[in-house]
Amino acid sequence: MTNSSASDPFSAVATYYDLLMQSIPYLWWMHYVETLLDYFDRPAQKVLDLCCGTGNLSELMAMSGYTVVGVDRSAAMIEQARRKAQENRSSVRYYVQDAAELELGETFDLIVSLFDSLNNITAPARFAEAMRRAYQHLNSNGVFIFDLNTEYAFVRKFFDQTQLDERAPLRYRWRSQYDKATRLCTVQMEFWVREGETERYFTEVHTQRAYSEQEVRTMLYDAGFPEVHLFDAYTLHPPERRSDRVFYVALR
Numbered sequence: 001m002t003n004s005s006a007s008d009p010f011s012a013v014a015t016y017y018d019l020l021m022q023s024i025p026y027l028w029w030m031h032y033v034e035t036l037l038d039y040f041d042r043p044a045q046k047v048l049d050l051c052c053g054t055g056n057l058s059e060l061m062a063m064s065g066y067t068v069v070g071v072d073r074s075a076a077m078i079e080q081a082r083r084k085a086q087e088n089r090s091s092v093r094y095y096v097q098d099a100a101e102l103e104l105g106e107t108f109d110l111i112v113s114l115f116d117s118l119n120n121i122t123a124p125a126r127f128a129e130a131m132r133r134a135y136q137h138l139n140s141n142g143v144f145i146f147d148l149n150t151e152y153a154f155v156r157k158f159f160d161q162t163q164l165d166e167r168a169p170l171r172y173r174w175r176s177q178y179d180k181a182t183r184l185c186t187v188q189m190e191f192w193v194r195e196g197e198t199e200r201y202f203t204e205v206h207t208q209r210a211y212s213e214q215e216v217r218t219m220l221y222d223a224g225f226p227e228v229h230l231f232d233a234y235t236l237h238p239p240e241r242r243s244d245r246v247f248y249v250a251l252r
Ligand SMILES: C[S@@+](CC[C@H](N)C(=O)[O-])C[C@H]1O[C@@H](n2cnc3c(N)ncnc32)[C@H](O)[C@@H]1O
Pocket: 010, 050, 051, 052, 053, 054, 055, 056, 057, 071, 072, 073, 074, 077, 097, 098, 099, 100, 113, 114, 115, 116, 117, 118, 120, 121
């Protein structure tokens, strides 16, 4: 049995991440990001995929003609992304870096961070630093777009998911616990993977923090962004009380 390490909670699942994401509509997500860019009339060519994971969005954006750099703090996830780039013969450059310590020496038209990646920064001071670093890595007129799970999603246990169908190549059971005092949601994840005649079992523990809309807005303003807009995920409507995912669009 393998476990993820505290410094890289995605280390154990990295090899199987794409199997897990098989039904995730990355193309549709990219189109939503492009809709937001159009909405604010901010054309983009050079893109940073922040917390890019195994590079699914990065590779799609590169195939669509964007110049893309991907950054993730997990070396195991970046290893998968680089393997994919090689297979695709894509020009995406991938770096292992933490969003709160981002230092690339170049700037971008768009920084995008999808799939609640930034909820994984559980210390508010580091989250605020990640906002500052994003601002510093944008061209004037650049845009920072990211989505976050809301407290509503944690309270309603949206993280509790089970796929135990014997025929599935990857089976899993996730159980979450949300602590309202610390605003931390801890998810105990169990996985079973069939490998030939044998089955491999491994676990991961992921912790995410719920950031309130006001908290994030304030951090973005403090980072230097003069304009911040919020949307209920994948719409152009403002978030509601029961939004489980919110998109933030910060304009530089
Ligand atoms: C749910 S995955 C999403 C990956 C990718 N954005 C996608 O949509 O498939 C979250 C990713 O965020 C990364 N991550 C978490 N905290 C990070 C941080 N502080 N800096 C950089 N990457 C981080 C993890 O290593 C993981 O690859």
